Structures are given as structure tokens and as C-alpha cells.
Amino acid sequence: MRFKRGKLKILMFLLDAFLINFACFMALALRFDGYVPSQYIPYLLKTMPLATIAGLACFYKFDLYDRLWRFASVNEMFSVVWASTATSLLLLALTYMLQLHYPRSVYVLLWLLLTAFTGGYRFLMRVALGKRHQSLNFVKNGKDDxxxxxxxxxxxxxxxxxxxxxxxxxxxxxxxxxxxxxxxxxxxxxxxxxxxxxxxxxxxxxxxxxxxxxxxxxxxxxxxxxxxxxxxxxxxxxxxxxxxxxxxxxxxxxxxxxxxxxKIEDLLGREPVKVDLFEISSYLQNKTVMVTGGGGSIGSELCRQVARFKPKELLIYDISENSVYDLEYDLKTVFPKLRYTPIIGSVRDEKKLEDVFNKYRPDIVFHAAAHKHVPLMEQNPLEAVKNNVFGTLNLVRAADKYKTQKFILISTDKAVNPTSVMGATKRIAEIIIQIASQNSSTVFSAVRFGNVLGSRGSVVPLFKKQIESGGPVTVTHPEVIRYFMTIPEAVQLVIQAGAFAKGGEIFILDMGDPVKIDDLAKDMIRLSGLEPNQDIEIKYTGLRPGEKLFEELLLSEEGLTATKNNRIFVARPTHIDKAAFAEELEQLKNILIEEREKDFVEIIRSIVPTFKTLTQEEKSISQ
CATH class of the missing domain: 3.40.50.720 (NAD(P)-binding Rossmann-like Domain)
Structure with missing residues (x-):
């Protein structure tokens, strides 16, 4: 029989009224071994109406008539117990006021019986209704679905x-x-x-x-x-x-x-990142935080995680309006109370940065804006310099002038012994940070890490598209290996490193064990329910311009110092000739102005002696 909701409430109301009275009678009978003495009969007749009113009122107050008992759980059990307790205590007070003196044990027995009776039939309803619902859903048209x-x-x-x-x-x-x-x-x-x-x-x-x-x-x-x-x-x-x-x-x-x-991120084989939330909160809370490249893969995750620590204001600075628009939607949904300002602009625009710093005076800057795609920057080297080198220099000067408290550069393992223009420009950005920290009240530091899974242009989204289209999955070389982290992991450690920063450090993130890109491709194919080279072909295409078989996180002259976090290390600073570096930067600037791309490699190599383009022999081996 199926009851409408209103009728079921009335039925439960009447059943509770009966059970409250029955519990009163049984409590007294149990106290006297199944016999109610004649002197308590008048007391009982006066008590029952009071108990009924008190009980139903308490049950209503504890929402025992507005619950779906088919889904009853521990919370509902506690509600029954509290309602029965309130009823017993209220009845105790009323009977004492009316001088209806029962033995104290009667009230304890009443509480036990009331809980058992009213809770018992409700949980029997849960079982009965649950079984009925399962029988209707588990078997459909005579077939188990x-x-x-x-x-x-x-x-x-x-x-x-x-x-x-x-x-x-x-x-x-x-x-x-x-x-x-x-x-x-x-x-x-x-x-x-x-x-x-x-x-x-x-x-x-x-x-x-x-x-x-x-x-x-x-x-x-x-x-x-x-x-x-x-x-x-x-x-x-x-x-x-x-x-x-x-x-x-x-x-x-x-x-x-x-x-x-x-997801492939579940298979990386590392312990989850642990961060000191108190340390992070103490330097971000109630501060104006600026994230350049705020709409990018790393920048947008920085914005989301910074938002958790209740900054005074979040400045999202990016050249791409579409990326910022998408991020805005997420922030509005997840952090409705967050105060943030989207700013469309380039780090190359010195005047724009001057206006932004003058107006908002950011306390913390996370600099994630960069050109990062290795093959593209090999074809457009001057653009890499404009953005990664002089964009960073513009920001550093603005941060120093307006006394920003902390400035954290997002760097890359490709800056170590670079074989690409992109890597070399990021190494120059690191040098700019280290020199700036020597004569500034602003704490300038950099964080260096490897590839992040799922970032724009990374292999994971590419492999997904290739698998969805039926292959082939393209791997540059069967032996190529990379360090990988998830974006949230990397960003958590970047923020933690910012708490450790004192000035001039290059923080190195423990990326775990390197992963063979070939193995990564095979894992992703299997996660799609397919078999490598049976359902989906793996095709080797050869290393791209500027690409290495493996990346490094440390220069040969750098050493590592531990921090309080066992996933973050500090590279020992290397000696930098400031005067020579300033002169070389000026020469690089002139090359940009005059667009003398043929002189580019020579000046880059003088600034970054470890910069080495692949020889023809190495390129042939990579194929």
C-alpha cells in the first residue's frame, strides 16, 4: 500500500500518540514487575494526556515527521534519542510540578521504552520501504538491470x-x-x-x-x-x-x-604534497596578491589556491581575455566573497605595469606569465626574449619601486643547461631575480620545477585527443624522460616556497621519479580500455628542435639545501658579475630593437654559458 506524504504523517502522528501512552503504562508496570499498584492508576490517567502533548510536541520539534525514513541513518537515530530524552525530561518536570510522584526509575524506563518503540517502527519502515524500492528498481520487466x-x-x-x-x-x-x-x-x-x-x-x-x-x-x-x-x-x-x-x-x-x-595523474607514484597551511595563510591572508599569466594553466591554479587563503584582493593579470573570463566564472562560483580584479595586459608593457603597481600596490607577486612552448620559441626566439626576459625585468623594476613584499618567479627545469631558446630565456629571468634581491627591500625568489600534467600544450591533453581520434599517439623518442607533477601539487609547493623565501633563492621542487613518455602514452591508452600497438598505434617522430632526452633540475655548480618541507630544496646561489650582466642585457635589448636575430645565439651564450644548441650529430641520434 502506498501512502501520500500527508497521510503518512497523520498515521505516524497517531501511532506515536498511542506508543507514548503505551510506554507510560509499560514503564510503570515494569517498575512493579508487571503489576500497576492501584494508588498509581489516578496518577497515570492524569499523566497520559500530558505525556501525549509533550511527546508529540518534542517529536515535531525534532523533525521526526519531515524525514524520508527510507534513507534513515545515524543522524535520524540521534534525532529519535534526543526527542525521547526531551519528552522524558519535560514529563519529569510536569509531574513534579503537579506533585504526581513516581519512582525515579519509571522515568528511565519511560525513556528507554519511548526510544525503542518510536525509533523501532521508524527503522522498520526504513527496511520495508528500502526493500520495496529495491524490488522495483533492481528488476525491470523481469530482468535484472x-x-x-x-x-x-x-x-x-x-x-x-x-x-x-x-x-x-x-x-x-x-x-x-x-x-x-x-x-x-x-x-x-x-x-x-x-x-x-x-x-x-x-x-x-x-x-x-x-x-x-x-x-x-x-x-x-x-x-x-x-x-x-x-x-x-x-x-x-x-x-x-x-x-x-x-x-x-x-x-x-x-x-x-x-x-x-x-586519470593518469593517479598513477604518478608519489606521496601527496604536504604544506604548512598556517605559514601560507600568514603571508597571503589580507594581502593584495598579483598573479601574472593568471589565466594560464599554472596561473589560474595559483589564483584558485590563493583565493582559499582570503587575500585582501587578487589581481589577475593576463594578455588573454578568454582565459581570464573562464577563470572569473570559476572564482565567482567557488569563492563568491573573493575580491578580485581582472586586468588585461602584457608584461612587456612597462607603462601598463607602472599604472597597475601604482594603483593597487600588490604585496605579493607570482610571476607565471611566459612563453613556454619549446619548438615555437625556437622559431620565434626574439619573442621569447621580449616576454620571458624583458617582461620579467619590467615586473621586477615595478615591484622594487613600489616595495612589493615578495616576488616569486615560476621557472622551469629547462633553464638548467638549456638546449632551447625558451630554457635559456628562463635562466636569464632567474639571474635577474637573483641580482634584484641583492639591493632591494623586496624578497625576490624563483621556483624551478618540471612538467605539469594537463597544462596547455603538455603531452597529456595531446595524447587524449590522439586516443579519442583513434591514433596514432605520437612520441618524440622511445627513451625520452620527463619529471611530472600535477598542477595542484606544483602550485601548492610554489605557494609554500613563497613562505620560505628570504631573497635570492632558487627553490627546486622534488618532482619524484622521472617518467618515460613512452610509458605515459601506453598507460593512457590502457586507461582508455585499449591496448597499445594493437588498438592504438604509437608512432615515434624524433626529438623536436631544442628538445632534450632528459631534463635536469640543477646546474653543476649548484648544490641543494633542505627546507622544512621535504619536497622543497634550495639551490646554492651561483656567482654573477652584475656589471657584465647589465651590459649584456643592454646588448640583448639592442638586438631586439634592431631585430638582429643572427647575433642572438652569441649574446645568449655569453649570458648563459651552459646554453648549448644541439649539434647535427646529436640531432641525427635523436631521430
């Missing part, structure tokens, strides 16, 4: 996932098995779902239980474990999902809606 799901992990997260699938049959997922490496859990059940084996048993259990989807629900697992599990799961051809790691669950809430496809 549920997908059997295996969940990896038998902890709190998997318990929540199992419960949510049970409560929401419309998701059409039926958990049939749990996998956990803790052998003490084998044979045990979580909400009726058994723990059937360790990760080695995954293929066998998939066949036995007819599993079609696997969910990895271990938020605390490191990426090496995730990678190992994914490799085993890939053999089963099941659809593979994952519950994000703790670093993504900012509010610590586990929910089915957070389950997503496994």
Missing part, C-alpha cells in the same frame, strides 16, 4: 560507497565483493558485502562474481599502490573508477558523486 561492482578497499570510504549504492538503487550498481590486502578482514562483511580476497585475487573474483565495474576506494593510498592495483585491474577489462585521494577531498567528505574515472 544492475551492474555488479567490486570495491577495492574495506575501510570507511568503501563503507560509505556501499551504503550509498544501497540507498540509491537508481544508480544501478550492486556491490558484490570487497578486496583488501589486510588478511584479518577476509571473510568479514561491510553492510552485507563480503571481503573476498587481496589484490592478487581481483581477476579471479571478477569472473566468479560477474563483475563489470571496479571502484578503487582507498583515499589514503599512495600512487604506487594505485598504479599496482590499476595494472591488475586492466587485465580484467572491467570499467575502472576511483574515489579521489585525501588531497582532493578538501572537505573530507566521501560520496558516490566524487567517484570518477582513473
Amino acid at each position: 544492475m551492474t555488479n561492482v567490486m570495491i577495492i578497499g574495506a575501510g570507511d570510504a568503501s563503507s560509505v560507497v556501499v551504503e550509498e549504492f544501497s540507498r540509491h538503487p537508481s544508480l544501478k550498481r550492486r556491490p558484490v565483493a570487497l578486496i583488501d590486502d589486510d588478511k584479518n578482514k577476509l571473510g568479514m562483511k561491510i553492510r552485507g558485502v563480503p571481503v573476498v580476497g587481496t589484490r592478487e585475487c581481483i581477476p579471479e573474483v571478477v569472473l566468479e562474481k560477474n563483475v563489470r565495474e571496479i571502484i578503487i576506494a582507498i583515499p589514503s593510498a599512495d600512487r604506487r599502490d594505485i598504479r599496482d592495483i590499476v595494472e591488475i585491474c586492466n587485465k580484467t577489462k572491467c570499467k575502472l573508477k576511483i574515489l579521489p585521494g585525501i588531497y582532493e577531498l578538501i572537505d573530507d567528505k566521501v560520496a558516490v558523486k566524487r567517484i570518477r574515472d582513473v
Whole structure:
């Protein structure tokens, strides 16, 4: 029988009234071993109407009539307990005022019975309604349309996932098995779902239980474990999902809606980044923070993460209006109280920067604006110099003039022993920062790291497009290796390094183990449910102009010093002849003015002695 919502409320109201009175009678009867003494009968008749009014009022106050009891959980149980407690205490006060003196144990028995009776039938409703709903949804037209799901992990997260699938049959997922490496859990059940084996048993259990989807629900697992599990799961051809790691669950809430496809970022094999939130907050909170290149991959993530620390104002400075427009939408949605100002402009525009610094007086500057694509800058070397070198110089001068507190340059591993114009210009930018820090009240520092997964122009978006179009996936060389980080990881460490900065440092981020691009391509193909060189071809195209087989994070003359964060190091400063550097910069400026591109390599090499273009022999080897 199906009740409308209003009728169900009335029925529950009447049932509660009966159970309140029955509980009063039973409490008194139990106190006297099943017999109610005659002297308490008048008391009971006077008490029952009071108990009914008090109980129904308390139940209404605690919203016991406005809940969907089919989804009842611990919160609803506590509401019943609090409502019964309030009813018992109120009745105690009323009977004492009216001098209806019952033994004290009667009130305790009343509380226990009231909780058991009113809570009991509500949770029986949960079971009955849940079973009915499942029977309507699990079998449709006589056919079971549920997908059997295996969940990896038998902890709190998997318990929540199992419960949510049970409560929401419309998701059409039926958990049939749990996998956990803790052998003490084998044979045990979580909400009726058994723990059937360790990760080695995954293929066998998939066949036995007819599993079609696997969910990895271990938020605390490191990426090496995730990678190992994914490799085993890939053999089963099941659809593979994952519950994000703790670093993504900012509010610590586990929910089915957070389950997503496994991404290549999940397989990097490193511990999540740990940062000192107090240190970060102390230098960003209530400060005017400027991010150049604010609409780019790194810049936009910097803006999002800085916004978490409640700056006084966020200045988003970028030449691309479309990128800033997209970022604005995100900030408005996630940080509605954030005060921010989008500024469209180039770091090359010295006058524009002067006006911005004069008007807003930024306390902190994160300089992420740069030309970064190696092959493009090989073809347009003077543009790289204009943006990466003199754009940085313009910013540094403005920051120094208007007494910015901290200035953090985003640099790259390609600045170390560069073989590309882009890398050489970023190395010059680092030198500008180190020299500026020597005679300024502003703290100038740089942060150097490798590739970030998912940034514009990186291999991951390219590989995704190639896989979606059916291949081939193009890899420059089978032996090429790179350091990788996720964008959020890199940005968290950049912000943390800013807290450590005292002036002149080049911070080096621990990028973990280098990754073969060839392996990265194969992993992405497998994550798409395909096989490399069977379903999707991998094609080797040869190194591009200015590209190296491997990148370095440290110059030979630099050494590393540890910081409080075991993922951030400081490179020992190298000696720089300031007078010679100033003269060389002037020469470089003249080359730009006169557009003497033929003299470009010579002057760059004099500024960055480690700059080396690939020889013809090296280029032929790379093919």
C-alpha cells in the first residue's frame, strides 16, 4: 500500500500518540514487575494526556515527521534519542510540578521504552520501504538491470560507497565483493558485502562474481599502490573508477558523486604534497596578491589556491581575455566573497605595469606569465626574449619601486643547461631575480620545477585527443624522460616556497621519479580500455628542435639545501658579475630593437654559458 506524504504523517502522528501512552503504562508496570499498584492508576490517567502533548510536541520539534525514513541513518537515530530524552525530561518536570510522584526509575524506563518503540517502527519502515524500492528498481520487466561492482578497499570510504549504492538503487550498481590486502578482514562483511580476497585475487573474483565495474576506494593510498592495483585491474577489462585521494577531498567528505574515472595523474607514484597551511595563510591572508599569466594553466591554479587563503584582493593579470573570463566564472562560483580584479595586459608593457603597481600596490607577486612552448620559441626566439626576459625585468623594476613584499618567479627545469631558446630565456629571468634581491627591500625568489600534467600544450591533453581520434599517439623518442607533477601539487609547493623565501633563492621542487613518455602514452591508452600497438598505434617522430632526452633540475655548480618541507630544496646561489650582466642585457635589448636575430645565439651564450644548441650529430641520434 502506498501512502501520500500527508497521510503518512497523520498515521505516524497517531501511532506515536498511542506508543507514548503505551510506554507510560509499560514503564510503570515494569517498575512493579508487571503489576500497576492501584494508588498509581489516578496518577497515570492524569499523566497520559500530558505525556501525549509533550511527546508529540518534542517529536515535531525534532523533525521526526519531515524525514524520508527510507534513507534513515545515524543522524535520524540521534534525532529519535534526543526527542525521547526531551519528552522524558519535560514529563519529569510536569509531574513534579503537579506533585504526581513516581519512582525515579519509571522515568528511565519511560525513556528507554519511548526510544525503542518510536525509533523501532521508524527503522522498520526504513527496511520495508528500502526493500520495496529495491524490488522495483533492481528488476525491470523481469530482468535484472544492475551492474555488479567490486570495491577495492574495506575501510570507511568503501563503507560509505556501499551504503550509498544501497540507498540509491537508481544508480544501478550492486556491490558484490570487497578486496583488501589486510588478511584479518577476509571473510568479514561491510553492510552485507563480503571481503573476498587481496589484490592478487581481483581477476579471479571478477569472473566468479560477474563483475563489470571496479571502484578503487582507498583515499589514503599512495600512487604506487594505485598504479599496482590499476595494472591488475586492466587485465580484467572491467570499467575502472576511483574515489579521489585525501588531497582532493578538501572537505573530507566521501560520496558516490566524487567517484570518477582513473586519470593518469593517479598513477604518478608519489606521496601527496604536504604544506604548512598556517605559514601560507600568514603571508597571503589580507594581502593584495598579483598573479601574472593568471589565466594560464599554472596561473589560474595559483589564483584558485590563493583565493582559499582570503587575500585582501587578487589581481589577475593576463594578455588573454578568454582565459581570464573562464577563470572569473570559476572564482565567482567557488569563492563568491573573493575580491578580485581582472586586468588585461602584457608584461612587456612597462607603462601598463607602472599604472597597475601604482594603483593597487600588490604585496605579493607570482610571476607565471611566459612563453613556454619549446619548438615555437625556437622559431620565434626574439619573442621569447621580449616576454620571458624583458617582461620579467619590467615586473621586477615595478615591484622594487613600489616595495612589493615578495616576488616569486615560476621557472622551469629547462633553464638548467638549456638546449632551447625558451630554457635559456628562463635562466636569464632567474639571474635577474637573483641580482634584484641583492639591493632591494623586496624578497625576490624563483621556483624551478618540471612538467605539469594537463597544462596547455603538455603531452597529456595531446595524447587524449590522439586516443579519442583513434591514433596514432605520437612520441618524440622511445627513451625520452620527463619529471611530472600535477598542477595542484606544483602550485601548492610554489605557494609554500613563497613562505620560505628570504631573497635570492632558487627553490627546486622534488618532482619524484622521472617518467618515460613512452610509458605515459601506453598507460593512457590502457586507461582508455585499449591496448597499445594493437588498438592504438604509437608512432615515434624524433626529438623536436631544442628538445632534450632528459631534463635536469640543477646546474653543476649548484648544490641543494633542505627546507622544512621535504619536497622543497634550495639551490646554492651561483656567482654573477652584475656589471657584465647589465651590459649584456643592454646588448640583448639592442638586438631586439634592431631585430638582429643572427647575433642572438652569441649574446645568449655569453649570458648563459651552459646554453648549448644541439649539434647535427646529436640531432641525427635523436631521430
